[in-house]
Amino acid sequence: MADPERPGPGAAHPDPHLFEHRVGGTTLVSGGFLEVRRDDVLLPDGSPATREYIQHSGAVAVVPILDDGRLVLVRQYRYPVAKVLLEWPAGKRDPGEPVLACAMRELQEETGYTAHEWAYGGEIHNAAAYSSESIWIWFARGLVAGAPRLDHGEFVETVLLGEAELDALASRDELPDVKTLIGLHWLQRWRAGTRRLVWHDAVTAATL
Amino acid sequence: MADPERPGPGAAHPDPHLFEHRVGGTTLVSGGFLEVRRDDVLLPDGSPATREYIQHSGAVAVVPILDDGRLVLVRQYRYPVAKVLLEWPAGKRDPGEPVLACAMRELQEETGYTAHEWAYGGEIHNAAAYSSESIWIWFARGLVAGAPRLDHGEFVETVLLGEAELDALASRDELPDVKTLIGLHWLQRWRAGTRRLVWHDAVTAATL
Numbered sequence: 001m002a003d004p005e006r007p008g009p010g011a012a013h014p015d016p017h018l019f020e021h022r023v024g025g026t027t028l029v030s031g032g033f034l035e036v037r038r039d040d041v042l043l044p045d046g047s048p049a050t051r052e053y054i055q056h057s058g059a060v061a062v063v064p065i066l067d068d069g070r071l072v073l074v075r076q077y078r079y080p081v082a083k084v085l086l087e088w089p090a091g092k093r094d095p096g097e098p099v100l101a102c103a104m105r106e107l108q109e110e111t112g113y114t115a116h117e118w119a120y121g122g123e124i125h126n127a128a129a130y131s132s133e134s135i136w137i138w139f140a141r142g143l144v145a146g147a148p149r150l151d152h153g154e155f156v157e158t159v160l161l162g163e164a165e166l167d168a169l170a171s172r173d174e175l176p177d178v179k180t181l182i183g184l185h186w187l188q189r190w191r192a193g194t195r196r197l198v199w200h201d202a203v204t205a206a207t208l
Numbered sequence: 209m210a211d212p213e214r215p216g217p218g219a220a221h222p223d224p225h226l227f228e229h230r231v232g233g234t235t236l237v238s239g240g241f242l243e244v245r246r247d248d249v250l251l252p253d254g255s256p257a258t259r260e261y262i263q264h265s266g267a268v269a270v271v272p273i274l275d276d277g278r279l280v281l282v283r284q285y286r287y288p289v290a291k292v293l294l295e296w297p298a299g300k301r302d303p304g305e306p307v308l309a310c311a312m313r314e315l316q317e318e319t320g321y322t323a324h325e326w327a328y329g330g331e332i333h334n335a336a337a338y339s340s341e342s343i344w345i346w347f348a349r350g351l352v353a354g355a356p357r358l359d360h361g362e363f364v365e366t367v368l369l370g371e372a373e374l375d376a377l378a379s380r381d382e383l384p385d386v387k388t389l390i391g392l393h394w395l396q397r398w399r400a401g402t403r404r405l406v407w408h409d410a411v412t413a414a415t416l
Contacts, residue, residue, distance in 0.1 A: 015283070017365070018283065018284060018285040020287050028237050028244070033258075033259075033260040034338060036237055038240065044285075044363045045363075051241075051287040051288070052240050052241040053287065054288070075223070075226065077223065077226040077227055077228050077252075078333070079247070079249065079261065080262070080336060080337070081336045081340055084222075084223045092337075122381045123381065124384050124386050125291075125293065125386065126334045126386045127335040128291075128385060129288070129300075130288060130339075131335060131339075132289055133335070153251055155251065155252050157225070171403065176333045178390060185393050195379065
């Protein structure tokens with residue numbers, strides 16, 4: 001899941017007129033927060049090119065629904081865009097970590113909440129031009145409050161908001177984070193009966 | 209717009225308990241496709257940290273609406289995720305390029321279409337944890353077909369799809385690209401009368 005499977009030059013691809021074959025590559029940055037690669041590829045017409053991208057282990061975002069209908073979000077300073085953003089609790093997956101375990105961990109670390117029930121929402125690609133990142137969106141309910149366990153150097157504040165308040169922020173373009181917009185939209189679709197969520201208790205969900 | 213304004217250490221910030229001050233930095237990768245930076249920052253409690261991120265000039269995505277209601281999309285191989293993705297015509301802004309000029313250019317280069325009317329949709333952040341990228345979403349109608357002018361090494365195919373077909377793909381999780389999901393959602397809201405678009409002719413729009 002972390003490293004997309006890349007068929008070799010001889011393999012069939014359903015879109016051979018679009019497909020790019022990897023023929024080599026190098027790591028440009030490694031060891032810190034980002035891993036940056038430059039691969040040598042052959043384009044569909046056989047001509048050579050390079051592709052620079054972030055090799056990413058993927059991330060989760062959790063849409064946590066309180067029993068009274070309010071939603072649990074976090075506010076944090078996002079240095080690259082120099083803004084405080086309102087977002088679903090979310091975080092990067094540790095290499096090899098099961099996606100749901102990551103979702104449970106991030107929800108608890110950032111907000112203190114644990115959840116009795118979980119439902120898988122879907123997978124999105126947020127920067128496919130230059131990052132291998134997937135974000136897997138999960139929904140959580142049956143929430144129990146607890147103390148956040150933020151990493152050293154993590155400054156995150158928990159915010160409880162009604163669905164209508166969050167929708168109003170989105171309408172005023174005050175909710176620019178993509179996973180938060182999409183998770184809210186899926187939540188609204190589920191409420192409206194036009195998107196299915198299959199709920200499992202936390203123990204069962206972890207075995208799926 | 210390309211480089212977020214960063215108040216210096218003495219400046220006031222509405223969220224001082226979350227804000228991170230830049231105190232220095234270095235460029236890790238430059239000159240190719242990606243510009244990767246590592247900044248030295250002071251966290252809200254004054255402790256030092258580093259932030260690695262992509263410095264990005266921003267991108268546009270265009271939701272092009274044909275007179276018969278069908279939508280113009282593109283399919284292309286996204287090497288970092290090793291998948292062919294269905295997306296709105298989109299592309300990176302040249303440094304200093306006005307956003308609408310970029311939208312007009314990318315629509316024409318990738319699909320050949322030009323548009324008589326344009327409406328601004330909104331701004332999203334797709335990878336705020338590690339990229340300064342903004343994606344500005346525009347809507348285009350009054351479309352006139354023409355010949356695409358793809359860059360050398362660009363392999364992109366144009367696809368015309370009805371709104372219901374695109375919604376069905378999204379419901380089946382076959383539309384994972386975030387800007388495409390969000391643009392579709394905004395289009396549906398506009399059709400439903402719950403999101404406003406202000407249309408301008410192409411000449412007027414360019415002067416806004």
